[in-house]
Amino acid sequence: MRLTAYAxxxxxxxxxxxxxxxxxRLGALRLLADGGEHxxxxxxxxxxxxxxRMSRHMQVLKAAGLVIDRRDAQWVRYRLNxxxxxxxxxxxxxxxxxANHEEALA
Structure with a gap:
């Protein structure tokens, strides 16, 4: 598979x-996996x-192409890309x- 296929x-x-x-970051993605904007x-x-700290983590996720953001007044809202x-x-x-399976076993 070519590297350019990703995102x-x-x-x-x-x-x-x-x-x-x-x-x-994984926790943030799990929350965003509900399909909503948070x-x-x-x-x-x-x-x-x-x-x-949260902003730094979200920038990493955004740079990886996993999330997109939208400014809403003073806050930023994120959702899965x-x-x-x-x-x-x-x-x-x-x-x-x-991650969900691991949590269910805990």
Whole structure:
């Protein structure tokens, strides 16, 4: 598979896997997996992260092509990238399924 297949050429596989390999970022993706749009303030509260820490994590996810954002007054709202390339989406779904399975066993 060509590297340019990931996130329409914007993301290399290593960037994608690095973005998925951090617990706070994975938690944010699990929250966003409901298909909705979430304010960074909600992500902060649910994940116990400070605003600066959450913003840094979301920038990593955005740079990896996993999320998109929209400014809403003073807050930024995030959602999963609906244009994520199929190979990247498959990786994301597999990681989320594994995280959900692991939580169910805990």
């Amino acid at each position: 329409r050429g914007r993301t290399l596989p290593l960037d994608l896997l690095t973005a998925l390999a951090e617990p706070t 304010c960074v303030c909600e992500l902060m509260a649910r994940l116990g992260a400070t605003q600066s 609906p244009d994520l390339a199929l190979p990247a989406r498959a990786i994301l779904e597999a990681v989320l399924a594994a």
